[in-house]
Amino acid sequence: MSCQYGCIHSETDWYDTLGIIYEIIASRWKSSAMGQFFTPPTIVDLMVMLEQTHTTGQKQKVLDPCCGSGRMLIASHAKAPGNFQFGADIDPICTKMTAINMLVHGCVGEVSCMDSIAYEWRFGYKINTYLNSIGHPTLIKIEKFEDSYFYVKPTKAQTKAAPRGEFVPAKTEAKVLNNGQMTLF
Template structure:
């Protein structure tokens, strides 16, 4: 049976569950997207009963496989994230990329920065003598959150902020940051125009109070997003400067056009 047999070995426990779901004629890409929502609900402090009921109705007898897939993710993370202080692993992005290469669905088609390149970029931008602590670090196009996971592995103790226009990518970033013990926020918004907002999560908020480091998420509103607050303050400052700045006089001088002469013959660079 060739179904999902060429998937990356690093996420085999998760692929095995998706393969079993395929026996019931469920599309693995759709199952993965629904499972991302399921995992988000499991990490929410107050849960999401409506989502659980909807998924249970959709998958019926195979609904327990959602929990199996969650446990398989935990198993993969336990195997891949070692005792090394700079160890991290993006199982979600790995599966997403594989399924995207197999699927023709329009909502799948992104490929993320390779892990080794993420680590290289982190080390090139970090000060080896004095590690940053308590700083705010932002990735406005986070994908599955790899750059921030790498930065957190090499520079723990900072506040990380991720944004992505794609909903499933924002959710993967939130899950990845939560399970790696990061603190910060993840938002699904338009990072360029900043005129579109969909949802956001606070990541591991209670860790700062010494509560046991259990991964957790809390929904936030647009007004609670520190990214949106930051840009709103910037916008107001720019508007104030625009009002104070005196208008420049309009020059009445006419700029003479550059005279050119076309000659036939050989082109010379000298």
């Protein structure tokens, strides 16, 4: 059973109290100024259910590049625990909410405050990195972008002219983590 805003879901046992409160308080200004809209919990559950039909087992990589309060990440964790959760959001408050939500729900992963499109990183946190080895939740601040899983090491700048005088950006190599997949919601 769930409340009007989807506080607790009996089927998945995930909740987003921080996101619900934030959504109520800041929704008018943020939604118009930043184009910020939180995905309703029922849609989150549907998306996670559909995603789980394509990925099986644990140790998958799950990415939400505009994570808000982390609803998709915690819902994915509730449905398939053991995956590595990545989240990014341009809003510093949302980034911190996601870190707390992931910490409380026992997700292992990382969240960064960054513009996912412009690739501008501000700060980040590693969440529950040592949960299996020390047995209690941890939140570690990421000091520099190069220590983040979102960092992509650029290769030699090899730009060449494209048709119509446009330029092709330099190639980059993606960081592969434990030879796993990365899922994009």
